[in-house]
Amino acid sequence: MMKGVIKQKLYSWSIKYLVDIMGRRQTMMEKYKQQMKAFRKKKMKLDNTPFLPVDGNVYVMNSLDPTKKIKAEVTKTRTKQHREIIENLACPVCGNPMGWDKAWEAFICVKHGKKAIYEIVEE
Secondary structure, rough: OOOOOOOOOOOOOOOEEEEOOOOOOHHHHHHHHHHHHHHHHHHHHOOOOOOOOOOOOOEEEOOOEEEEEEOOEEEEEEEEEOOEEEEEOOOOOOOEEEEEEEEOOOOEEOOOOOOOOEEEEEE
């Protein structure tokens, strides 16, 4: 029985050849390595979810003017694993609901002229 060779192109300048080993049982060490790789990948994941504080008061800071703290009104929340997650906040300037942006790790309002970015801060 001949094993097929798979050609895998990783980058434009290198080609790696893998041997097709379907149907072979994994050793305990291979299983362990695979589990540890998955565990490390999960552990390195950042969680920037905006959780609602225990007292319910949320303060935000305008990223363009970081000197003052503004109390924000929570408009929509949801429960995940027995914790409240903020989905929408009311914009301090125009009052429209702002959505969470994972890339900025902040709430963003685009309703009034230029984009306003509000970060959650501690009391």
